Amino acid sequence: MEEAREALRLQPDNEENYANLSDCYLSLDRLDEAEAVLKQAADRKLESEDLLSSRYVLAFLKGDTGEMERLAATAASKPLIEDFWRHQAFMEARQGRLRNARELLTRPGFICPHCLGLIEAPFGDTQRARTDAAAAVEVE
């Protein structure tokens, strides 16, 4: 946390420093402070994939589904945003919609075999998780 704060002080125009500091606050469930950091980045018109992801996680933790949908629409309008697709797939899996999660993770142009294994392993389908893990080892 201290290092993230110091990095931001030294480089206030680096968007990743805002993402890192907000991430620290999110991990500690200090949502208001995370939101304030993200607002500072927005005030400076800074944008990045990490910042978008942090905003999505913040909206999720606040239970703000409207904001999550708005961010998803923003992400969809941009070229491939891998982290964001992963988040959406994880969100589907979190709600038990494994088929949707699988579809998101196997979209053309997006390959994340270890993500599939990560999602499927706790669902009790060990055979499928094993197949995905083998594919991940092969690809990576």
Place this chain on the structure above:
Amino acid sequence: MDKSFPLNTVLQRYWLPTIRAAVALHRKNADKAVELLGVMSPHELGAPWLIPVYVRGQAYLMQGNGRTAASDFQMIIDHPGLVRLSVVGVLAHLGLARAYALQGDTTKARAAYQDFLTLWKDADPDIPILKEAKEEYAKLQLSTAVTLPLHDRASR
């Protein structure tokens, strides 16, 4: 992975022990799983998603140690900022339900099952762990229904 990345702390202290523990659990060796995850204990809240805590909770369940298992699953539920979007955040409710059931606390078990089933109300119906949860909940409801008249009688 172990040999290729001997200095990768996240791999060595997080993923590999967790994977090995999950394998031990799959082989029904809960003691080994708990032992393997011991390396995580000092920094278990520093790890994203708390997956090792979830696996350890499962190991305690397998050992029949409902109280310690409940403590692990509750830890996951109490730290949404660390768990974030991981499915473990939802499955912890099921783990908690099973842990309470193991302790014979049917009231808390029922509440935790309901939490889980509500969170997964729109889930794919063919997911094995969901089917198991529904069966366990139905059995719990049945056993409660059988014992309810006795409770009613006692309270009069």
